[in-house]
Amino acid sequence: MEPKYQAVADALRRDIAAGLYRDGDTLLTEAELKDQFGVSRQTVRQAISLLENDGLVLRRRGSGTYVTHGPRKHNGTLSVGVITTYITDYIFPSIVRGIESVLSSENCVMSLSATYNRTDRERALLERVLETPVDGLIIEGTKTALPNPNIALYERLWERNIPVVFINGYYPQLKRNVHVVTDDEAGGRMAVSALLERGLRRVGGIFKSDDMQGHLRYQGFAAALEEAGLPVSDERICWFSTENLSRFLCEETGAAFLRRLRADTDAVVCYNDDVALRLMEQLSAQSISVPDDLSLISFDNSAFSSICSPKLSTLSHPKDAFGREAARKLLRMIEGAQEESVALPWELV
Amino acid sequence: MEPKYQAVADALRRDIAAGLYRDGDTLLTEAELKDQFGVSRQTVRQAISLLENDGLVLRRRGSGTYVTHGPRKHNGTLSVGVITTYITDYIFPSIVRGIESVLSSENCVMSLSATYNRTDRERALLERVLETPVDGLIIEGTKTALPNPNIALYERLWERNIPVVFINGYYPQLKRNVHVVTDDEAGGRMAVSALLERGLRRVGGIFKSDDMQGHLRYQGFAAALEEAGLPVSDERICWFSTENLSRFLCEETGAAFLRRLRADTDAVVCYNDDVALRLMEQLSAQSISVPDDLSLISFDNSAFSSICSPKLSTLSHPKDAFGREAARKLLRMIEGAQEESVALPWELV
């Protein structure tokens, strides 16, 4: 049995979310609510305290209680949460830099955290966000291809009208949320057709099993092969996950995959530059030469790909523009605008 | 006139901070407090609510109200705030990486923010930290050489027993706080003696006016010159601040400084690599050659110093070890340990 003040608070939350209280200026007085809900004024006050803690409402003695949708600036500065899987590794510094450059020019404090692609950390971080309401959130989904145990927390963000922009990875279940991603299905196709143009026919791939990007790149990959009339051989495909990234090539299935490469494969589409590099290490240990014996193509155009030799073929996306786009969308959403999701195209490097 | 519940809350805060309530397990009941303070139970409850919001206290129905000093883990994960002046620029990624590597291995979520060396942002961020209590804070001071308007907020962190480690820059006023810094006074001396060893005698310097590092490096610089029996000429010293960094060399005083360099100066100690680079641009525009006409030495050993040509002499400190040290200290402090401040030595590169 829910306590009355909870019930009142929930009812008010619903009303606010439904836009029943217009335009954010002045609505509802304690005495009126007391009559409306048939409870005492104390109970109403207790309920309103909850809303106040959530930043949904602002009380002014002598004046009234004000619904504050729209940017609830805190001392004039917006505060935005940014949650990515990693911060200092790989392509994330570039993305963060892009986000930062937009937010900082808008008098906006940013709070940056990393999930390390673990749902328990994602949970802890989302709970923090819910405790200290922020004006908006940019977040990269965690293991987006697996059932996510934190969907309910995202729903609560939605209920509280906190704008959320997903970047890079998003949860297909959350249809209402905006995302800024790369067009991974098209990327998969591009990678394959780039290889086919070079006359390579026997194409394998390494994909990530626990996020959507991996699934979509594989889908594009498979579709492109099929359209070219080429078989998609399961033996030429290797799946890995966050947890076994550092050793999947050494395990039994990985070893089988490597033997197959040696035997009858011309080229491999790699999930990203990191994987490509790990593969190259294994290949050079087995004295398979790249690109003479085997061609590689990968995604992300990270620092890895330009440093290593021979230089990798990689699909690139403008990483800082990526972050900037997400940040700009979020700011517009905080201003109350409706935004559409976008999938940015890849470019071959 | 402070309301009673505020007074009660403050009194309790003081008692807790003073360690009057032992060992964090079980103390104070509402009925007792009601008698002790001579107020109603409702008022006591209102006071305790404040403490609860601050995370100082935990209430369990049927059991009691528990003082929670020590790591108040949130679902088993610690949460730590990290505030630096910048995140993605210059030497900060390395420092952040160091912090991150320690914290992430301890099941710890990190929330990273930047002040851009502005005290208003520092204020907004500290207020956020006070609203959502964290288990600890690593922070780089903002304009540490100027009177800081946010000292009161730091005092409040201290009152709440939230461990704070200053990194890089700290406020001398806050004597009780721990800091992890570079030994800037010694660094200033080292820079000068390195130049003197090369036989250079007429030494100038560029220093930052608004943070302690600038003042200390200048102090070491001046002391070393004096001990060598050389004059410290004000005309060979140029001061800049965060705000005029990008143009101080173009302004009148900067121009005078540059003329003086051309006239009778052998070497310049630069506050950091960034400044050194900006100076080199100006010098090459005036066709003054480095190091033939003028030697430069600077601080930080950032990516700049190794990329630019000719390579800079720069004083280096291990940036990621720096961050790791701060993070380790903080974690130990969260466990209740007393920690000492350290000043890490420089090394010439």
Next chain:
DNA sequence: GCCATCGATAGGTACGTACTATTTTTCGTT
């Protein structure tokens, strides 16, 4: 037309009472 005053209205503080839901302790029985 301007300004001071005052009253109505809003939320804020403070206390009291009664009862509820949990947890802890106590105590009697087996």
Next chain:
DNA sequence: AACGAAAAATAGTACGTACCTATCGATGGC
């Protein structure tokens, strides 16, 4: 000694009352 039921202790919910204080708007005097 072990168990379990009753009692006590403790925080949570709910309502009522009274009064305080800030805000805003209306009234009225100049």
